Amino acid sequence: MSPTPITAGFLPLLDSILLVLAREKGFAADEGLDLHLVRETSWANIRDRSALGHFDIAQMLAPMPLAASLGLTPLGTEMIAPIVCGLGNNAITVSAAVWDGMVTAGAPGDLAAAPAGRALAEVVATSRRKLRFGVVHQTSSHNYELRYWLAASGIRPDRDVEIVVLPPPLLPEALGSGGIDGYCVGEPWNSIGVATQKGRIVTAKTLIWQSSPDKVIGMRASWAADHPDIVAAVIRAVYRAGQWCAEPDNLDEAARIMSGPAYLNTPPDIVARSLTGWLDIGNGQRTNVPGFYIPHSSAANFPWKSHALWYYSQMVRWGELSATPQHAAIAAACFRPDLYRAALAPLGVALPIADGKTDGTHAQSHTMATSSGSVLMGPDLFFDGVTFDPEQLDAYIESQRQQS
Amino acid sequence: MPHSDLSILIVDENRIRASIIEDGLREAGHRRVASIHDVNEVGRTIAANPPDVIVIDLENPNRDTLEHFFSLTRAVQRPIAMFVDRSDGAMIEKAVEAGVSAYVVDGLRKERVKAILDMAISRFNAFAKLTRELEQARSELEDRKVIDQAKGMLMKSRNLSEADAYALLRTTAMNQNRRMVEIAQSLVTAAALLGP
Numbered sequence: 001m002s003p004t005p006i007t008a009g010f011l012p013l014l015d016s017i018l019l020v021l022a023r024e025k026g027f028a029a030d031e032g033l034d035l036h037l038v039r040e041t042s043w044a045n046i047r048d049r050s051a052l053g054h055f056d057i058a059q060m061l062a063p064m065p066l067a068a069s070l071g072l073t074p075l076g077t078e079m080i081a082p083i084v085c086g087l088g089n090n091a092i093t094v095s096a097a098v099w100d101g102m103v104t105a106g107a108p109g110d111l112a113a114a115p116a117g118r119a120l121a122e123v124v125a126t127s128r129r130k131l132r133f134g135v136v137h138q139t140s141s142h143n144y145e146l147r148y149w150l151a152a153s154g155i156r157p158d159r160d161v162e163i164v165v166l167p168p169p170l171l172p173e174a175l176g177s178g179g180i181d182g183y184c185v186g187e188p189w190n191s192i193g194v195a196t197q198k199g200r201i202v203t204a205k206t207l208i209w210q211s212s213p214d215k216v217i218g219m220r221a222s223w224a225a226d227h228p229d230i231v232a233a234v235i236r237a238v239y240r241a242g243q244w245c246a247e248p249d250n251l252d253e254a255a256r257i258m259s260g261p262a263y264l265n266t267p268p269d270i271v272a273r274s275l276t277g278w279l280d281i282g283n284g285q286r287t288n289v290p291g292f293y294i295p296h297s298s299a300a301n302f303p304w305k306s307h308a309l310w311y312y313s314q315m316v317r318w319g320e321l322s323a324t325p326q327h328a329a330i331a332a333a334c335f336r337p338d339l340y341r342a343a344l345a346p347l348g349v350a351l352p353i354a355d356g357k358t359d360g361t362h363a364q365s366h367t368m369a370t371s372s373g374s375v376l377m378g379p380d381l382f383f384d385g386v387t388f389d390p391e392q393l394d395a396y397i398e399s400q401r402q403q404s
Numbered sequence: 405m406p407h408s409d410l411s412i413l414i415v416d417e418n419r420i421r422a423s424i425i426e427d428g429l430r431e432a433g434h435r436r437v438a439s440i441h442d443v444n445e446v447g448r449t450i451a452a453n454p455p456d457v458i459v460i461d462l463e464n465p466n467r468d469t470l471e472h473f474f475s476l477t478r479a480v481q482r483p484i485a486m487f488v489d490r491s492d493g494a495m496i497e498k499a500v501e502a503g504v505s506a507y508v509v510d511g512l513r514k515e516r517v518k519a520i521l522d523m524a525i526s527r528f529n530a531f532a533k534l535t536r537e538l539e540q541a542r543s544e545l546e547d548r549k550v551i552d553q554a555k556g557m558l559m560k561s562r563n564l565s566e567a568d569a570y571a572l573l574r575t576t577a578m579n580q581n582r583r584m585v586e587i588a589q590s591l592v593t594a595a596a597l598l599g600p
Contacts, residue, residue, distance in 0.1 A: 041463055041465040042464070042465050042466070042468050043468050044467035045467065048500075048505070052497075136468065137468050138471065138475065164469070165468045165472035167465040167468055169465065170465065170466075179444070
């Protein structure tokens with residue numbers, strides 16, 4: 001049988017790696033897919049072209065399927081995410097001038113989120129003008145994690161600073177030219193900011209919320225319903241790409257593939273930083289960030305409904321959506337652990353039993369029982385010590401309303 | 405020609421294309437047409453002078469930025485991407501194929517905007533065609549240069565007339581089922597490798 005053609009949109013970001021490897025290492029072909037990758041220039045294009053069906057599937061920001069299904073986007077379209085492209089991968093970078101201020105304010109120079117946030121709060125309080133931070137899209141993991149970090153550090157995101165939207169490849173230059181003072185983005189754009197614009201990485205997504213999801217493979221719900229076999233094949237191909245990517249022996253090759261002109265078009269040594277977790281955070285200061293990007297372990301590809309609900313809680317928190325049981329139900333329905341399980345059960349993969357979990361209670365790695373044996377899960381703390389229990393969603397939303 | 409009181413803003417980094425669209429809209433009777441090439445000006449422009457319709461090219465990486473400006477300034481209230489109206493699927497397809505997107509203020513009558521987008525689509529397509537033709541002409545010129553060079557080499561080294569050198573290149577290309585320029589290029593490359 002000839003392979004099934006399938007078109008996927010992606011943005012030049014490291015965590016498009018699982019889609020890229022699915023194609024380049026033949027995992028998609030093994031599943032009978034002829035996976036065609038299209039590099040896009042904006043998340044808006046990913047969103048619209050996915051909704052119009054130009055893309056069958058796409059690398060998406062985790063909150064994007066929610067925003068589309070909840071009607072927050074121009075083309076309100078029901079979207080689902082049956083697999084996650086890994087955990088972490090983002091960081092927050094500031095300009096050299098802001099970093100100088102943070103050092104004066106006592107920033108210790110490691111990446112710990114709390115002291116960095118405290119130092120930034122002092123810079124913000126004493127600055128003569130409003131600092132401006134860039135994120136990549138309005139309904140993005142970056143926007144929500146930057147806001148979470150700022151708010152928990154005593155900085156009101158909508159009053160004390162200004163948050164603007166810029167596409168990832170334009171952020172480093174905007175930092176260098178003084179258009180923005182800092183940004184939250186996925187790799188390699190933090191490392192590029194350090195390498196080319198004297199930027200300073202001050203904290204990372206995994207240090208704000210450990211083992212948290214960032215990108216997903218998104219698709220129209222109607223298309224997925226019409227093509228269950230293709231969806232299952234996509235899930236298996238991406239899953240196996242993650243497995244391959246997690247092998248330390250494969251890191252060099254993975255970095256080389258991603259550095260190519262069709263993908264990141266960036267030197268392999270910069271690409272390798274997030275894959276190894278060894279970042280140059282500024283001035284050649286090499287720092288290891290455990291779990292910076294987790295492509296596979298820790299059930300990284302499992303679409304937890306509780307994670308969809310966390311993003312929903314942040315949309316409510318920042319005034320994009322009202323808190324109603326209907327909205328929460330729509331948000332949770334976007335993540336599809338049922339499709340994930342159905343596709344991977346034949347491979348004998350250890351599958352989480354529950355659809356959701358509580359985050360913020362494990363300071364250490366721990367084991368989780370699954371359908372077949374147990375899986376080692378990474379720590380899952382929020383840096384401010386708060387717990388997110390999806391069963392206590394309303395209380396969580398209420399407590400954040402009081403904070404912000 | 406009917407005059408339109410709609411204010412239209414074109415956001416396009418490509419100045420030539422922007423002016424082609426602008427001309428088209430003016431010819432169609434729109435008098436309030438402005439274009440900007442740098443997205444950083446967008447925030448200021450739409451705050452100072454809120455447009456009814458914004459036309460932007462889809463390749464512009466700043467669509468996310470633009471949409472964020474809308475939500476911040478509320479200058480364009482609840483902007484809707486134009487090709488969004490699902491009732492007109494063919495129009496959506498045409499717009500995306502042409503590479504153009506538009507935002508309109510809510511409540512604007514559809515037929516008033518349709519003509520604007522139709523115009524933008526046809527001008528985008530015309531521009532793309534022009535660019536393609538230019539590209540083709542450029543590459544034909546390049547081909548011609550390589551063939552002339554190869555011909556000159558054959559004339560000199562094998563003491564052929566110009567017509568014979570050309571015929572030799574041509575028959576070789578035909579025999580090998582390749583384009584003449586490819587044969588010529590191989591010859592030029594080989595000569596560069598072997599030559600002094």
